[in-house]
Amino acid sequence: MIEYYSQEIHGPFHIWELGDFHLEEGGVLRGAWLAYATFGTLNEARDNAILIPTWYSGTSKIWEDVYIGPGRALDPEKYFIVVVNQLGSGLSISPHNAPFPSNGPRFPHVRIGDDVRAQHRLITEHFGIERLALVVGGSMGAQQTWEWAVRYPEMVARAAPMAGTAKNTSHDFIFTETLMDAITSDPAFRGGFYGHPSEVHQGLLAHAKLWTVMGWSTEFFAAGRPAELGFTTMDDFVTNFMFATFAPMDPNNLLCMAWKWQRGDVSRHTGGDLAAALARVKAKTFVMPIDEDMFFPPRDCEREQKLTPGAEFRVLRSIDGHLALFGADPAFLEQVDEALGELLDSPA
């Protein structure tokens, strides 16, 4: 059996050493590293770089497979594209691969701001890039995109947070908590000291069912999309798509990301004042929610767009809901390409 968090499945990716990385919550990731993938070539002016932070449970691989390619908006023939796997993702330092004893459930709490500070070091120290042509990400990647635009406003020329918010909502917080509870309530989880991750199969199955309920939309099922994707019954879809997606993942990794997701909030920079935080943004920003998203709904995103100088609101339409991000709806990808293409062509 091939190890899931591997070059075989998620590569090729590169490793960059962060050393001992101090966290906003006060802990330290000792011997930390980022795993990242690049596409295209950095030009001499070093001004054609695009940064993409990853979403919950996803890695750089899905960006490579679904969003990046010649002729696409994210075109490696024009841009130098850096996809950085978030802390806890399983490729960058994470509970399952951290050195003992700060591994597993002892892995310290990580925040979106930690990801962005780590990425900032990679971008500036390793690549010598002073300004990014674009930061784009979906879901937790949108949280990191917003954090970039608020924390380093001079460095972000353009920003495209898709299907995610600058400040997480209380509703989204409790949804994420149900995902976490699904895992931790499995007796086999044993406080995070399970043997093999697959022992937590009941928890991972419950987690997959919750994603089934909230990840797509009611219309996704009403329209028979699971059948279109090759699944004959709801059980078949839950087992062979949703559970299959999450089953090989490490439960402590998922919990690390979920804790971080719950607390995404750029207003930490401004004493809780979201308007003041978003007023700092200098990037040309397209706020891109998905119309059928059940937990990052357009209305929540639009309130943030209105607080962001010069930002535009571009709703992506797909009955695949939040998980349109997976790329199973070609019309969705066309809309993403169109919006990102226009954004990249905008002066900034």
Next chain:
Amino acid sequence: MIEYYSQEIHGPFHIWELGDFHLEEGGVLRGAWLAYATFGTLNEARDNAILIPTWYSGTSKIWEDVYIGPGRALDPEKYFIVVVNQLGSGLSISPHNAPFPSNGPRFPHVRIGDDVRAQHRLITEHFGIERLALVVGGSMGAQQTWEWAVRYPEMVARAAPMAGTAKNTSHDFIFTETLMDAITSDPAFRGGFYGHPSEVHQGLLAHAKLWTVMGWSTEFFAAGRPAELGFTTMDDFVTNFMFATFAPMDPNNLLCMAWKWQRGDVSRHTGGDLAAALARVKAKTFVMPIDEDMFFPPRDCEREQKLTPGAEFRVLRSIDGHLALFGADPAFLEQVDEALGELLDSPA
């Protein structure tokens, strides 16, 4: 401590003996009974009766408190209103109160059709009513309303299924399954052989969190409705409203209702042909979904309305979502009264 399923809390209600009641799944409820409440007086023509079946976890009491009253559409000065508590509700025969040994997790599976057949006996045998002026119910009460209109078309003059469907969707099925999993995955559930229901507190808390995510709408939280209702934080709301609502209930009762909810489907009468089933309806029908409902969304309800002869589509608007049914939004109740008043005034 007052017993939860009691006259003190849910009464006054009456008991009607069903005797040994045979179920669609093949089992028998031995020594079965229905608990019901009545308001108003049956007229001599016996044509002013309104039947209201209850929803998941709710009882006749919330209908008395929130929907029925002089000057309201459901006016006891004009109508004889019978609210029947569903099988498994805790007032009618249910896992927690059934005679040994068919109690607890040994209670047989009950279907929406069983409820409606039992109610039919109450209405015809006990009250001698041949035709109901209106059947109205919300959520699982809507499932029973649809079942009445399809199973006994000559008996239902008017029907108002609110926030519920005639045939449950696969999405709703899996949502309900997450509610069930939340309870059954608690080690204290012990296969349904817990001691006191409160031992299953982790399961009931997880169940309450899922209702928090799906029961309202994202906008309910964005608009600060929990604060308007007197709750200071999300934790406060989850603990002191949502958990408090479900905590005194019996887990096996909830599971009995949830299993039934998952399988609500009038097309069982017509070999799976929903259009044929709904074509049987003779009632003047107002299909009344709630615009922000996350699991009985208007689109699913509208498809059924279009299959129902002469049915009209009346969307109720409330950011309280599905749980607007609880009645915390006065504007929602006004809309319900307006629609039901118009329906009751329609010739049928």
